[in-house]
Amino acid sequence: MDTIAAIATATGGAIGIIRLSGDMAIKAVNTIFKPINKKQFSDMPSRMLVYGNLYDRFGNMLDSCMAVHFDSDKTYTGEKMAELQLHGSPAVLSEALSALFEQGVRQAEAGEFTRRAFLNGKMNLMQAEAVSDLIAAHTLESAHNAVGQISGTIANGMDELRQKLINVSAHFLAVVDYPDEDIDPFLESELKNTLFDTENKLHKLRISYEQGRILREGLPCAIVGRPNVGKSTLLNALVGFERAIVTDIAGTTRDTIEEVIRIGSLTLRLQDTAGIRESEDIVEQIGVERAKKAVDEAALVLAVIDGSDELNEQDINALSTAKDSKLAILVINKSDKGLTKQNIPEGFEHIVEISAKTGEGIDKLRDKILSVTGMNNVVFDGGIITNARQADALNRAEIACRQARNAAEFGMTPDAILQDVESAISALGELTGQSVRDDIIQDIFSRFCVGK
Ligand code: GDP
Ligand code: MG
Numbered sequence: 001m002d003t004i005a006a007i008a009t010a011t012g013g014a015i016g017i018i019r020l021s022g023d024m025a026i027k028a029v030n031t032i033f034k035p036i037n038k039k040q041f042s043d044m045p046s047r048m049l050v051y052g053n054l055y056d057r058f059g060n061m062l063d064s065c066m067a068v069h070f071d072s073d074k075t076y077t078g079e080k081m082a083e084l085q086l087h088g089s090p091a092v093l094s095e096a097l098s099a100l101f102e103q104g105v106r107q108a109e110a111g112e113f114t115r116r117a118f119l120n121g122k123m124n125l126m127q128a129e130a131v132s133d134l135i136a137a138h139t140l141e142s143a144h145n146a147v148g149q150i151s152g153t154i155a156n157g158m159d160e161l162r163q164k165l166i167n168v169s170a171h172f173l174a175v176v177d178y179p180d181e182d183i184d185p186f187l188e189s190e191l192k193n194t195l196f197d198t199e200n201k202l203h204k205l206r207i208s209y210e211q212g213r214i215l216r217e218g219l220p221c222a223i224v225g226r227p228n229v230g231k232s233t234l235l236n237a238l239v240g241f242e243r244a245i246v247t248d249i250a251g252t253t254r255d256t257i258e259e260v261i262r263i264g265s266l267t268l269r270l271q272d273t274a275g276i277r278e279s280e281d282i283v284e285q286i287g288v289e290r291a292k293k294a295v296d297e298a299a300l301v302l303a304v305i306d307g308s309d310e311l312n313e314q315d316i317n318a319l320s321t322a323k324d325s326k327l328a329i330l331v332i333n334k335s336d337k338g339l340t341k342q343n344i345p346e347g348f349e350h351i352v353e354i355s356a357k358t359g360e361g362i363d364k365l366r367d368k369i370l371s372v373t374g375m376n377n378v379v380f381d382g383g384i385i386t387n388a389r390q391a392d393a394l395n396r397a398e399i400a401c402r403q404a405r406n407a408a409e410f411g412m413t414p415d416a417i418l419q420d421v422e423s424a425i426s427a428l429g430e431l432t433g434q435s436v437r438d439d440i441i442q443d444i445f446s447r448f449c450v451g452k
Pocket of ligand 2: 232244273274
């Protein structure tokens with residue numbers, strides 16, 4: 001395997017780190033880095049940070065810096081590794097790389113260190129993908145989840161499930177192929193139990209993807225209602241500052257406004273929309289169309305009415321879009337003016353009374369949002385799938401297990417059942433990377449950053 005090197009740190013910092021991996025890693029650094037203690041760098045103990053001078057391609061001193069090397073048995077990639085900790089100047093870092101390239105080292109591709117870790121069996125594919133999630137994590141919850149996945153709790157569980165299915169298949173084939181041997185009889189009940197258990201575990205993990213997506217991308221949430229019910233005031237109350245223009249003139253908000261807010265561990269992509277009503281104004285009409293689109297795309301809708309006013313045709317019209325959405329909360333606003341308890345629109349399971357103006361009830365609304373989205377008691381320990389590829393493989397494995405179980409229920413022959421078991425094994429192999437196509441592996445790691 002080639003020896004690779006890359007700058008692992010972002011530009012502009014005081015210190016810049018170059019990492020190397022491969023057989024020649026230590027030798028290459030040894031040639032251009034001279035420890036102050038006059039010893040050879042390669043003779044220094046593994047994992048010891050060594051102070052010394054670094055020389056460029058022409059033998060001029062480039063930096064005084066630190067270097068460390070690692071024996072192959074305990075490294076990230078499973079190969080010999082070395083690191084240089086230089087001053088962060090892009091010129092210094094780039095020249096240090098050039099000096100290493102002259103020693104036969106080459107530039108690492110995006111994600112190549114982690115790809116080697118995967119290929120050398122240091123981690124499976126789910127863990128490798130979590131490394132990328134951890135680097136990209138914007139919130140502490142995402143980071144916790146990613147680090148939980150890197151530690152391998154789920155990934156190892158998936159390996160075990162796959163192994164169990166392989167054992168069942170192997171047992172059956174042994175019974176069929178070696179009838180004269182003294183092998184325990186193949187019990188269909190055992191097969192059914194294994195399938196049922198596997199299917200449940202896969203299902204639980206697969207449905208966590210919905211939460212995983214929310215964790216990664218935030219939950220799209222549209223505020224809708226007829227003009228003047230207080231949608232923009234509500235957005236401002238949730239955001240915490242005057243983001244949207246509020247007036248008592250109906251039709252003030254003519255475009256949709258998006259703000260990203262956090263409620264506990266939930267990231268909400270909040271969209272204030274133009275009030276939905278029939279309008280002659282061409283700009284307002286476009287705004288209304290956008291409002292309808294926002295509702296279509298939203299995973300959560302806050303349907304606002306003015307509780308101090310009678311419900312009218314415009315309300316019914318505006319709320320009709322919300323009722324079709326997956327999740328909706330009816331927000332009865334202007335409680336400070338006194339609510340007329342009549343004409344509460346039907347069809348809403350979740351209702352909260354607030355005053356967007358005084359802030360009364362806003363905390364209750366926040367709690368409601370957390371509970372209806374199921375984000376109020378989520379533990380971010382790595383048990384949440386955040387990745388579409390993984391969700392897809394889990395889904396196929398789950399379906400294959402179910403089909404195998406159904407086939408068993410219908411009394412199909414074990415070899416017919418085992419065909420579906422085979423599909424489940426293969427989908428699980430894709431998940432953890434044991435049986436995944438090379439081009440898919442290339443694609444996954446090409447989305448990593450260089451140096452990781
Ligand atoms: P939108 O058209 O639905 O965005 O409504 P706005 O947020 O622009 O508010 C319309 C009018 O209602 C403004 O004069 C707001 O000050 C007023 N308003 C909004 N929320 C409340 C509330 O909770 N109580 C009272 N008294 N007035 C409110
Ligand atoms: Mg508005």
